[in-house]
Amino acid sequence: MITCLDDPTADLVLTELHGRGVPVVRFDPGVDFPGEITLDAFFDGTGLKGSIDTPSRHLNLANVGAVYWRQPTLYRPSPELDQHAASWVADQSRFGLGGVLASLPSTFYLNHPFRNRDAEHKPLQLATAAACGLTVPxxxxxxxxxxxxxxxxxxxxxxxxxxxxxxxxxxxxxxxxxxxxxxxxxxxxxxxxxxxxxxxxKVDKVADVRVTMVGERAFPVRIDGAPALDWRLDYRSLSYQPIEAPTAIVKGMHTYLDTLGLVFGAFDFCLTGAGEFVFLECNPNGQWAWFDEPITKQIAGAIADELTCAKGLS
CATH class of the missing domain: 3.30.1490 (Dna Ligase; domain 1)
Incomplete structure (x- = not known):
């Protein structure tokens, strides 16, 4: 599990995995490396071997079944370094440790960091959504x-x-x-x-809809009460209601994920008075921990299913 310390979304998945008895190593490369963790990665004709050691865990790189890539911190070199040396060290760490973490053999990623990076570009999101049959403003x-x-x-x-x-x-x-x-x-x-x-x-909407897609499973939630165009401005005023998404929308989202090589995506739609879903964007690493129960429990369970079933870890 690759993420920062303060990540309630990852915490929910971690709790679910612990409840299933799945061994997990969690760290934040940008903060923990090189001060808290060490890396040995070997490459030869058989591929990648080696290990990562944290203060409490030993991780055999050849045995990693799945990677849950959430929100790691940007690499932070020692403050004792001057600006040029610090920049160089940060780049070496990002391409070194980051490159190893993105190259684990026969490992399932949710999502692969390179696919996340590509899918964050809004022009690509809009073009892909339109090609997948979703309505775009x-x-x-x-x-x-x-x-x-x-x-x-x-x-x-x-x-x-x-x-x-x-x-x-x-x-x-x-x-x-x-x-x-x-x-x-x-x-x-x-x-x-x-x-x-x-x-x-601007879309003439009656509500917003966030659809959290985890593999083949869709978790559509209607969001009401937003006082402004962007509902993220005031979470306290929002209410949530799980709904059903039209079959064509779910199919379009599946195609979208497949096209961009994603397993997870948080899709945002405007819901019009005529019941039309209008695509706004898809965050390949979107949050969902602020939802009410049982929504969060269901999503955490679906992510844990993907991570453990990918290589028979359950």
């Missing part, structure tokens, strides 16, 4: 002001979304998050030329 990715203005003039309301959830540093040093929000077309200016921007038609 009219969307423009551009750095041209005239294109953005023309796009905004042709639809009712325009939403801006960041292409990547990069923390934004304010002038006072505070780290900010840029959420999806409706924009005023008159406010568009030459600043668009400085970067790629994603503009999307």
């Amino acid at each position: 009219h969307t423009l990715v551009t750095n041209r002001l005239d294109s953005a203005r023309t796009f905004a003039s042709q639809i009712n309301e325009t939403v801006f979304k960041p292409l990547w959830s990069t923390p934004y540093q304010a002038d006072d040093g505070e780290a900010l998050t840029i959420w999806a929000h409706v924009i005023d077309p008159d406010a568009l200016d030459e600043g668009i030329a400085a970067a790629a921007h994603l503009f999307q038609e």
Whole structure:
């Protein structure tokens, strides 16, 4: 289990695996290496062999049945190093230990870190969703002001979304998050030329739907009570109701996962008054631990099933 220390989503799966008597080694490469864990990886004509040792566990790399890749921390070199040395050390650790963890022989990954990385690109998500038969809102990715203005003039309301959830540093040093929000077309200016921007038609919705896909199993949950466009802004106001997703939607999501080489995906849809599911995005490593019981228990069980059944560990 590869993740940071503060990860309630991984905690739920860990509890489920412990309850089944499945041996688990959990660590955070970015924080624990090289101070807390050591690596020996050998390569020859037979492939990869070796071990990783943590303060409490010895992991034989040839015997790893499955990897649950959650949210490890970025590699943190010693603060005693200067900037250039620190950057070099972090890269060596990421490509060294990270490369080994991504190359374990005959190992099941949920999900493989390289597939996660690829599937985080929103343009790829939208193109794949459309190819898989899912409804996608009219969307423009551009750095041209005239294109953005023309796009905004042709639809009712325009939403801006960041292409990547990069923390934004304010002038006072505070780290900010840029959420999806409706924009005023008159406010568009030459600043668009400085970067790629994603503009999307606002969907007239009655609710949101998060579908957590684990292998062949779908866990659709209707989300009501969001006071703003982006429901993540106020979790306290939300209510959740497990629902059934249309067969065509479930089929489209299965095809989406297969196309991108994923086992897990957290799909976000708008639900219209006509009952249509409109695809917004799919987080290949999305959270679900904030849901109410028994939703979390069901998802944790499904993930544990995938991890243990892949190589007969159950």
